[in-house]
Amino acid sequence: MDLENAYDKIYRYAYFRLKNQELAEDITQETFLRFISSYGNLQEYDMRYLYSIAKNLCIDEYRRVKPDPLPEEDEARAAQNIGSTEETAIVRVALSKLPVEDQELLLLRHVNGESVGTIGKALGLSRFAVYRRLKDAEEALRKGLEVSGS
């Protein structure tokens, strides 16, 4: 996997946690810099550690100053720009009804394409717990989509 792809994944993850483009980008860059300061270089980078660092940085940031999400109008406009279909809007609504932890799992597994093992290490969960929670989250999302769709 190339570095650019890893950058995109961490950035997407940070954006999901903070809902703020600038902060997400700062956190992404800080994640890579911290990885380098610990491991020397990015030749053998490991997504598990990158996610762990990013997650902790997001938590720190959230504690420090609760980040200002985009104002509702801007957010709606940004959402329109990013994914404008009606189907996407339905998925967003269904996702918003899930707990954040489940949203996080769905992002890592189905959008960033990480393995169950990587997700487990990054979030401090066993493979079995990830697998079980992922199944539950998928089921809840499916139900949510059915309700939203009807």
Add this chain to the structure above:
Amino acid sequence: MKKQLEKLLAEAYAAPEPKKKQAFLMNLKPREVSLPEMLWQQAAYVRWPVWLFAICMMAFAIGGSILHLEDTERIVTVLMPFTAAISVLETNRSTRFGMSEIEMATRFSLRSVLFARMTILGILYAVMLCVSAPMLAYAFGGKLLLTATRILIPYLSTMILSLIAERSALGRKTGYSSAAIAALISLVTFWISQEQSQKFMVLRYTTLLENWGILIVLVLLLLTILEQQKTIRQVEAFA
């Protein structure tokens, strides 16, 4: 269905395009690594049989000293050339397996890698000597300096000859010349340590070591350093 859902999820989770990605990735540089850190990193690349051999030798010297096993000191002395041969073979591994070009293209120069590995192995065997020599001297009632010189002379002699051999055209071709040198010096050391061999010698080996041991070790040490320097300097030319 799953593909469709994943596509929708990707759209739902989409983030705005990052603005500083390219600039950041282009300027991303590996952190400077300090010497101890580099040594630590390179230690991981030293193969496990090398560590195992050193640990076994040390365990044998300590165990033999505690249990007062006869001939412990002689066996340690006879085996020392092999530790030297292993060191040389280990440091020349990249050249032997044709990996020099790749290693030169890596973050650290081949010279610095070689220097680091030599230092690691040097430290390893110095620790081994520092532990074994006093134990052996104490257990068998010998003098510390005499025991240390007895152990060091075959080690350093093998080291010097192996380094020269590995740099030579023939040595690079055969690949295992240091093993042959180690075997030869080991045999000579074994022969010298036998009581019967002393009648063929002008001066008893022990007397020689008592009078000139430290000087011999110092000269050998100096020659070892010079040969190591030559190897480090010429390693890139051989690649």
